[in-house]
Every structure is written in structure tokens, then in C-alpha cells.
Amino acid sequence: MSDTIFAISSGAPPAAIGVIRISGPEAGSALRKLAGRDFTPRRASLATLRDADGGPLDQALVLWFPGPATATGEDLAELHCHGGRAVLVAVSGALEAIPGLRAAEAGEFTRRAFANGRIDLAEAEGLGELLSAETELQRAAAIQMAGGAFSAQVEEWRTSVLRLSAQLEAALDFSDEDDVSEMPPQFAEDIGALSQELDGWVSRPRAEKLGEGYRVVLAGPPNSGKSTLFNALIESEAAITSDIAGTTRDVIERNVAIASVPFSFVDTAGLRDESDDAIERIGIDRAREQLGRADTILWLGPEGEGPDGAWEVAAMSDADDYQAKPSANYVLSATTGAGVDALKQGLVAAARAALPKPGEAALNARQHSVLSDAAQALRGAIGQRDPLLCAEELRQARGAFDRLIGRTTTEDMLDTLFGRFCIGK
């Protein structure tokens, strides 16, 4: 039988309240030892917690959840103590002293929830992302994953493929029966539709983008005002600005959220060919590399000389030597702030279009790769004339779905198969 684990589940003390969670077969008896009585399940009750010698430790709100219908699938207790450091150390110490109890390892509660079938792999992944979410968009995407919305979608695909497999397997295993005829025309259509749907998902924005932020790279010749605009965008003096050409030598990167949208702004060395400063040349190479990774490039140089697709920005509209950019997307002054808000709004709109939509599940790298396998298998199944090979492609797709939510079996395919057909011998 597994150990009973406990941990401080709220933030670092000191805080107003410190929550200690206990999960495992001994959770109930540990609670009895500490509080000296039994508790009504799923009711908040006030209790005095005492150590082994009967000395009072704290007055706490106690919640008791008998398993298996709990977050971990095991008996679970929560002690809402006063959030002082010493209080939590004392209560933890008393728990540690109870035989069969030990401090939890990182992620162990979630792992138990997974092991006990309370959550599947995708939900566990979502939970991890939810806990590390820093922006509203990340939170909204993670909750979709953790709440099982994506799992439900995978389950739906899996059921569809299972149904298609069953039709195919019936044709393969019972072709000697008149009850099972050739594949209906609907079969190919269904595979095609499913394949398209998966391809759509595979090309969707990824979850990492939410963590990394929408990447905006500022580029232009030296002294075109990149660093000044950079500082204005991130609302901080992160980059050194001066009149000296080549002040910014390395890449500077800052993550900020604008209107809840995560951005990663990148300031780069000014692009010029004739520098004889070795360090500056390295900086220029790095700047060019950054251009390739950008979601949007803000080009502050002369009109039309920037990389393809870059936004033309006239950054120093208030400067004396302002060179007009007649078809600039944005005309602004980073020093006065004029026009910067319009640029921000434009960036927010572009980022929103490119990032996962609020409330839409976003795939992480693993999920993306596994789902791509499924999509590829389904594309392979389209137009496959040998039903045996078509069945193999569908099996591969099913395997991918199972890996997505962490499950594997072939028996339920047979259940679907036999539930639908009249099969004679």
C-alpha cells in the first residue's frame, strides 16, 4: 500500500492562512491523532490540533474527504492553519512524527490523481500549465486542458476512429458473411472529414507561444531609435539609449503582458555592414538571427529596406532630422509617447490573432507531435485501397490518441465492432 503524504499546499509562509494537505490511506487516522476526533465528510469544522503530548499546535479549519471521489483518488484531509511559519513547521512536524506519513515530493499529489485515474495525461499536463500560468491567456488555455475539454475532444476523435476501425475490421474478419458487405461510401468521407479536422488542430497556435509570448523584434540601422521605442513598449529603462551609433550591441529581451496578452519584445543591435568593432559585428549577426524568429518585426529604418513582412514604423517623428516614411504603418515618438498606444493596440490585435484563442485548448510540444502522428496516419488512410493497410493507419491513429490521454487497449474496439453488426459464423 502507498505511503500517506502531506505538504503545505498554499503559498510560502508567512500568510494569513496556510493549507496543509494530507493524502493516503492514513490520512483519516492522522487527522484523528491531530484533532482527537472524527469529522463529517466534506464539511468545514473548527478543531484544535495537538501534538503527540497533547500540547495545542493551532486552531484550524479541517476538511475531510474520504476517497476515492477526491482530488487524488485517496483519502484526503486539508488543515487550514494560521499561516505563520512556526505554526506550519510545528503542524508538519507533528504529521511527520506519525508512522506511515512523510512529506510529499514535488507533484506527488497530481501524480497520485493520475495513478488513480482521477485525471488523464492531458489533464495532468494542463494542470501543470495552469499552476505556472502567468497571464490570463495562459490560464484560459490551461484550464481547458486541465478541465478535460481537450481530453473530451480526443475522446471524440478516438470514438470516431474506433467506429471506422470497427467497420473495417468487420469487413476483414467477417468477409465470409453476407452480413458484412464492402465499405460504405460514407467511410471514405468520414476519414476525410476527420483528417481535415486534425490537420486544422495541428496547425493551430501552440501552448508554448503563450508562455514565451508573442515575439516582437525591433530592427533597423544604428541610431534609428529602437532602444528608445523598446523601453517605451516595455515601460522600463531596460535598454541603454544614447546618441552613439552602436550602443546596443547584444540582444535584449523582455517579457511583458499588454492587455493580458503575453509579449516578448526584443531589442537588437543596429544593422550596418561597415562596423569594424568585432563585438558589434557579433551583435549584428545575432540581430539577423532574431529576425528569423520574430512573429512581428518592427522596422525602424528607411522605408522598404526592412525584411519582408516587417511593419514600417516611423519612430522619431518628433526628431529634427525626421525622415518621412510616407506609407509607415505607425508614426510615433517614443520620447513623447505619441502614437505608442496605437502601436501597442496594433500589436495586441496581431498577437491575439496568432496566439491560441481565449478559452481554446492549446497544445504543448508533446501533444502537438503526437497529434501530428495521428493526423499523418489519417492522411495515409485516405485513398488507401488495401483495407488492411487502411486498418493499420487507423490503428496508428488510435495509438496516438491513446498516447495523448495516456491509455491503450484493443478490447473496446472489439466491443464497438460487435455492438454494431450481426455476425454469423
Add this chain to the structure above:
Amino acid sequence: MHSFDVLVIGGGHAGAEAACGAARMGARTGLVSFDLGAIGAMSCNPAIGGLGKGHLVREVDALDGVIGRAADAGAIHYRMLNRSKGSAVWGPRVQADRVLFKAEVQRIVKAQANLTLIAGEAAALRLEGGRVVGLELADGTALDAPRVVLCTGTFLGGTLFRGEECFTGGRIGENSAQRLAEQLRGADLPMARLKTGTPPRIDGRTIDWAALPEQASDDESWTMSALTEKRANPQVFCAITRTTEAAHDAIRANLHRSPLFSGAIDAAGPRYCPSIEDKIHRFGDRDGHQVFLEPEGLNTHLVYPNGISTSLPVDVQHDMVRAMAGLSQAEIVEPGYAVEYDHIDPRALTPDLQLRAIPGLYCAGQINGTTGYEEAAAQGLIAGLNAAAAETDREAPVLDRANSYIAVMVDDLTLQGVSEPYRMLTSRAEYRLRLRANNASTRLTKLGIEAGCVADERAQWFEHREAMRAVLGPLFAQKLHSKELADSSLPVRRDGGEKPISEWLRHDGVEFADLMTWVDAELVEALCANTDLADEMAEDAAYEPYLARQDAELRDLRASENLALAGDFPFAEVPGLSSEMIERLTSASPPTLAAAGRVPGVTPAALSALLVYARRWQTAA
């Protein structure tokens, strides 16, 4: 002579394979049967093979078993099912003359060295300290043997039903061994009840064959056994008829008289081989079901109507049969009936088919909840080889889901158990593309030779075949340019470049014969002399991209197959396992981590917990 290494009880398909397999392994083996003349009897349909089942026959044959050769000796009708589909799901099937089939089984059994036939009724197991030490016969004779294989079919509390009638026994006219059954019940094994059925037999002289479409034996030369040189018997044809609305009406009007519906039988029957009353009841919208009229032999008039297994009363069977085309004058010789029987929950067995609760006792065939001769034969072989291996210090061939249907079945049975009579299906095999009926020898014969269960004749045949494989290899590797093919008006693009013949064979419209002009005359000759092998190699080439994609999957599988969770593995001590997981794992006792992953309901996280603990446990042990 009362002392043996292995004793086999029962001379059906499982018993014959178990006994011969054990004897081939060099174990001193005894085969105990109530009636030696009944050894090799086909108790139900007169056919061997079919979809999935044909694979099993070929695999048993590849390990030098009996059933393939006996099927060829009795075959009066050959048919390759699924011919139009990919070769991995082709199902070789024969209809066999019961008399010829049985005679060949008996010939092989009698000729088998190390095997003694013992006429007698097995009355009770002799047990000492909980393990098997031998067998007691009904006449009081005591036989010694540390290994006993039970291949006794439906004898465990079998009850026959026909309409309102009900009899005790296995097959009609045979007694079931009640004492042995009581002993097994006493051992507190997990048991469950299943049912199976059989159709009425019809007198062929009363069938209007001319009125029905014929199905002829196919005119190719393939055989069930790799060792059979050519088909032995004259080939007969079958006929096809259908049930009619009138037949359905007769059944519907009398459903309440069927023990299936009156409540007399409540055991689960097979989903895929339902009785005709089941079909009518469950699929009422269908206006007819196909029925194959299969002759039972060359010298009998009995005809087996495949597709109307039933337990309805005799008068209803009569009306139903007569309502079908071609059967308006048909006479029923032996009415159909249903059998309800107890079987052991096969999860009580280890992968060598030994009962965990009674060491030394093996079970094979229907007693494990399966249906079909082929499934029985394959289990008999496994039980026999393993029982013999344990007594002769040898290793039985190592089979897994990636190398045989036999292992797929044994694995399914011992891990998943059964909820209905288990029948082999190709869809049960994940790695079906590599498990073809026609590459069974390549997959298994070498393993059999290494284990010592393959006799000289087959070993030599196999050696020659492998030598020919080496000869033909260069043919498949030979490169041809697309231009050459296009110039010979083959349907390929001129700019396709140079590719080996193995790849050209994947193209639609490119056949072996088309490419022979570019191949050495000597190789062409070798190819023509070994068409089976050449076809197999061509199929390998055709499936190659798919097989390559499975390789990673197989590496994972084999790695976790190598992580043993031996009999005393303490599942309860694995940190992080819920009590539900512990209960499931303990009752299924998966022998490896891979097997644990196939236990129903075991979560991937539980597996990773197992993995970590098993590694430590293995190094500690």
C-alpha cells in the same frame, strides 16, 4: 509402465497437440482417453481454419504440430477466405472428412515416439502438498506424473439443451467426467459458465442441390501444412442457401421454447457465432441469413448447415430447415443443441497455461473458455511444450504478441479473461501485418527447432527453405531503372529513378512476372521452384514501410517484456499504486511489465510506478 513426465487427459484437438508436443520435446508422455478410438474426433463443424483460425493452424504446424497435416489428410474442400484483401488477413480454411481427419490424427499419435496411449477414464488427480503427482483412473490404476495437462473440452458440468429437453454430458452420447470435475470445483478455482451450440445435421440425399448456388473448392495448390506436398482427396463443392421469412416466423413463434429465452441458459454465448434464434431476435430487421451447406465427408451423407446453430425444439428445427431454399424435403438426422458448460477463468493460469493454484496442472482448450478446434490445438501445443520443457530442462519456444497469434490468444486469455467463448480474430493482433498465415514457418519454425519440438523432416525442409531465401535475396535487391520499366510499358513514371525490385513490387500494376525479363535465368528458375517463399518475400517488401513504422513500438514492447514481474512480485508494496490497481494486478499476475500494461483498467501512471519499483526489485533480488 505407470510413470511419466507428462500426462495428457483427453484426445481432442488440444489433447493430441499437447501429447505429441510434449513427446516431441523428449518428455515421457502418456495420453489418457476414455475411448482411444475417439482421438482426433471433430465434435462440431467439419472444417479447419478460417479467418484468424487459419493463422493458428499454420503456427501450430510451424512448430511441427498435428492439426495442419491432419487437415490436409482430411481436406475435401479448400478455400482461401479474404483472398481479395491484403495477404496478412487471408484465412486458409478446409472442410475435412471427419473419418479421414481422425484417422490421420490417430496415425500421427500412434507413430509418435515417447508417447503411450492409455485407454481409461481419468477419475481424479493425485495431489501431494498441493501439487500434482499423478492421476487415478476409474479402474483404480494410479499413474505417476509431475505434470498433467487437462484437455477435456466441455466436460466440466456440461449440460445439453434442446427445446424443453436437457441432458447432462459433454457431447451427445458421451459421459462427462463428473468426479474430476468435482475435484476441480473443490480447489476453489474461479469458474464461469458459457454456452456454445451446434446446428442440426441434414441428410444430403434429401437436399435439392441443383436448386442452390455452388461454392467450389478453389483450384490452387496451397495446403494447410508446409509439409504436405499436394492435396490428397477429391474435392467436393458446398452449396449456399438462406433463411427465409417463413423460417424466421417459425423461430419467432417458438422463441419462448428455446432455453436461451426461457431462462434455462443464462451463460454468455459468442457474439460472433450466435445461434439462429439469437440472430433473429437481435437483428430482426434482416430478411435472411446466409447458410453454407457443407458435406461432412466423402463417405457420408451428413451435411452440416453452417449458420443455423440452434437449441430450439426438434419440431421447430424441422420447420425452420424446410422453409429454406433447396431444403423443402430435407431430413434432419441429428437435431442441433446448445451446450452450457463451466470453464476456468483463464486468468487463473500462468502464460504456460499452468494453474497457479495447483502447480503441475495445465489446462488447454474449451476448459479455458475458448471455442474452436484451432484455438484448442494451439493451447494444447503451448501447454504440452511447456509441461515437457519443465521436466526435461529445456526452454519452450518464446512466443509474444509480435511473433504469433498463439501468443496473442494466450496473452488475451491469461490477462483479460473471457466474457464469451474466445475465438481468434485477426483484429486481436496489433502486429497483424507481420503475422501472416503464410509466413508462420519463417516466424516460428526456427524457434521450434531451437526448442527441440521440431522433428527432422520439418527441420530439413526449413533449412532448405532458408537456403533458398539466401539465393533469392539478390533478386529482390537487384536495381532497375524506371526508364527500363516504362519502356516495357509498365505503369511507372519514367523519371522515378533506380529502385530495387523489392520496391518496384509495391507499385500498383507491377507484378513479379513483369520484372522477370531483367532477372538472371538461374534466379528465375529458383523463383519458380519456390513460389511460396518468393510470394512471402514480396509481401515483406510490400509491407516494409509499415513494418518499419512499428519497429519503435516493438522496441518499447520488447523492453517492457524483458522486465519480469515474477510470481511473487509484491504489487501491494509498490508506492503510489491505488488499492484498485493492486487488486487488478494481483489477480491477473502479469508476468512482465508489458503484460501489466494489457491488464484491463491499469493506468499508464500505475505502469510507470511499477516500472520504477520493478527495476529496484529486480536488482535487489
